[in-house]
Amino acid sequence: MSEAYLYFPGCNIPYRERGYEVSARAVAEKLGIELMDKPFTCCGINVEPIDEFAALLYSARNIAIAEEEGMDLVTLCNGCYKTLKVANEKLKNDENLRNEVNKKLKILGREVNGDIEVKHFLDIIFDKIDDNAIVKKVKARVAPHIGCHAQRPSEYVDFGADIKIDRILELVGSTSLKYKDKDKCCGAPLLALSEEMGMTIANNKLTNMKEAGAELIVTMCPFCQVSLDTLQVKIESDFGEKYDIPSMYITQILGIAIGIPYEKLGIEENKTNPEEIFKKDL
Incomplete structure (x- = not known):
């Protein structure tokens, strides 16, 4: 039902x-x-x-x-x-x-x-997922980013997103990494006011993820995905860095793990390409 x-x-x-x-x-x-x-x-x-x-x-x-x-x-x-x-x-x-x-x-x-x-x-999918739902393990070192508005203001919105996204990543077979300033902003809200400031914050976030050994970023917010996925190449160019860390949505990595075909998860819409990471799993 x-x-x-x-x-x-x-x-x-x-x-x-x-x-x-x-x-x-x-x-x-x-x-x-x-x-x-x-x-x-x-x-x-x-x-x-x-x-x-x-x-x-x-x-x-x-x-x-x-x-x-x-x-x-x-x-x-x-x-x-x-x-x-x-x-x-x-x-x-x-x-x-x-x-x-x-x-x-x-x-x-x-x-x-x-x-x-x-x-x-x-929050909804967390209550529907257990070991029995997983048909394909996705082994990757993941830097999850849950974003600000799923945490703050905590008296209204906090539903334990940090714990739940870590648990889902564990179920799919990935390692959820701890990294510096993990719960801090990605910079997206500032992009309209100061692109330089917003991208500086995103660059700091990507640096911390890279230093933690991330090979994949997982997000749950479209604005965070813009900062960490869409703008990643521009950030690399503007700041003289090389990250090459694909970013995808929690629904995409979970979809692979529960047996949905790769091509039906909208991954081709992502600007960074995680295909190399998943070749061994496809």
Whole structure:
């Protein structure tokens, strides 16, 4: 019997990081998880620095759609997860705020009541994976990066992502490495303000991963993947470094381990190519 969630794609994944969604849908199908679609809008994260209440309204509209369907929301994007999760908890626990928001949503014929939960896809698949699901071991020295918004603000969003991603990597046969500043930012949020600063932070992250002996990076956030995968060649050029550490999503490495064909996991969308690492396993 499958379990079903409303899938919130966010803005970045459908247009820039399609491999994440491709692999997540393939993994979900394999594990008996149904991801259903609705006409969602932006979660509001980009509006938040300018107008927190407006950002809350963005989230509230999406939450109201999920409540109408009576289904929990699941997202792949850490930024969307943080924004929707914080909004949902605030709306559940602050009646005055909820009433104020509902006055605005009434224009759209919607309201929020605090009836659903917001989850990260990692949290869902963690509960579905055990040794019996693994059909192919993927032996690699992995530097996992869980990102900021799956950890902070901890009172709202922390679901033990660091422990869960390490456990999944252990199950698939990989070694999860400890490295300097493992829980620090990848630099992605700063790229729009200062590309130099954002790339400097990403360069420091890649340096620490390389020094720990990483042969593969595993991410769970599209913005982190942009920093560590998409921009890796530019970082190497600008900083005179050579990393050559492929980066892929947790759904992609897990997909291989549970028997999904390599070519059905969107890995060709990645900018760094992990194929050499997996040749012995393909």
